Amino acid sequence: MSDALYERYKEALRRGHIAASRGHHQAALEAYDEAAGIAPDRALPYIGLGRTLAGLGRPAEALVAYETALERAPTDEIPLRGRADVLVAMGRRAEAAEAMDRLATILDDAGRSADAADAACRGLELAESRGRRRALAALADRLRTQVDTDTAAAAALERVTEVLERGAGRLDGSHETTPGDAAAAGMTVAPSFDAQHATAAVEDAVATGDPGVARAAALDAAVGLRAVGRHDAAIDACYLALAGSPADPDLHLALTEVYLDLGWRALAVEKLILLDRIAGLSDDAATRTRLCAIARTRLGDEGRLAALCA
Numbered sequence: 001m002s003d004a005l006y007e008r009y010k011e012a013l014r015r016g017h018i019a020a021s022r023g024h025h026q027a028a029l030e031a032y033d034e035a036a037g038i039a040p041d042r043a044l045p046y047i048g049l050g051r052t053l054a055g056l057g058r059p060a061e062a063l064v065a066y067e068t069a070l071e072r073a074p075t076d077e078i079p080l081r082g083r084a085d086v087l088v089a090m091g092r093r094a095e096a097a098e099a100m101d102r103l104a105t106i107l108d109d110a111g112r113s114a115d116a117a118d119a120a121c122r123g124l125e126l127a128e129s130r131g132r133r134r135a136l137a138a139l140a141d142r143l144r145t146q147v148d149t150d151t152a153a154a155a156a157l158e159r160v161t162e163v164l165e166r167g168a169g170r171l172d173g174s175h176e177t178t179p180g181d182a183a184a185a186g187m188t189v190a191p192s193f194d195a196q197h198a199t200a201a202v203e204d205a206v207a208t209g210d211p212g213v214a215r216a217a218a219l220d221a222a223v224g225l226r227a228v229g230r231h232d233a234a235i236d237a238c239y240l241a242l243a244g245s246p247a248d249p250d251l252h253l254a255l256t257e258v259y260l261d262l263g264w265r266a267l268a269v270e271k272l273i274l275l276d277r278i279a280g281l282s283d284d285a286a287t288r289t290r291l292c293a294i295a296r297t298r299l300g301d302e303g304r305l306a307a308l309c310a
Contacts, residue, residue, distance in 0.1 A: 009038040016048045028052045043073035050082050059086045075106045091267045094239040097127035114156035121163045127236045193224040202237045211244030222254040234258045249287040260298050269302055276308055
């Protein structure tokens with residue numbers, strides 16, 4: 001890049017930052033777009049776009065901007081955190097937790113153990129899993145070796161300990177809805193269902209590298225986890241399996257049911273509309289029948305779905 005072009009790039013970025021700080025969102029977007037056009041290989045303009053779009057309540061566009069920034073700067077902390085925040089706003093907690101896992105690893109590799117612990121804590125709070133809990137416990141062990149000389153490590157260890165203790169019962173069933181509560185809510189669960197075992201089974205199935213095995217384990221786990229009120233773990237299980245079977249309709253339908261349990265109507269509607277498109281491409285009448293059954297029974301007042309399933 002020539003000196004003159006670089007100066008234009010810096011000036012566009014400066015205008016974007018000033019406009020954003022003053023709440024002039026459209027001007028900020030235009031300036032960041034200009035900077036991105038001048039230097040499309042730089043991450044900063046896309047970070048600015050992501051932050052501005054998120055502030056405007058346009059999370060899907062913000063997510064694209066942050067992911068574009070990460071393609072150019074995969075270890076940059078700012079777009080990683082921004083991406084996680086946007087995913088949370090979209091109800092995609094399992095994916096946000098994965099973003100925080102990635103950030104925790106990057107920070108730990110850079111020798112920033114206290115900051116890594118904070119990121120790992122947030123990941124665990126977003127989506128409980130045995131692997132995440134083990135990673136956080138390992139971080140705690142490293143922090144214990146630093147507390148005598150590092151006050152930040154001592155504070156981080158206190159938070160890590162509190163997070164681990166607060167959620168200690170979440171995988172062993174001690175804080176779950178009882179089978180009696182589930183039955184009262186119109187759901188059934190086998191008396192022998194073990195949430196910890198079901199979660200571990202999904203992780204083990206994914207580790208085999210066989211998408212079919214992972215899919216079956218996730219679907220079984222999702223049914224039981226929903227019934228005992230562990231919706232966060234049910235979402236986590238489905239997303240783990242979707243990594244190997246991204247277009248599987250059963251996994252998407254299972255996620256839709258969880259979203260509706262949680263009251264996330266907008267996400268559920270978008271999921272069903274997406275599924276209808278997928279079903280149309282593959283001429284999958286069975287999936288379309290099932291998604292329309294969910295639409296009629298749980299989203300009967302949603303006009304878009306009513307027209308789709310007419």
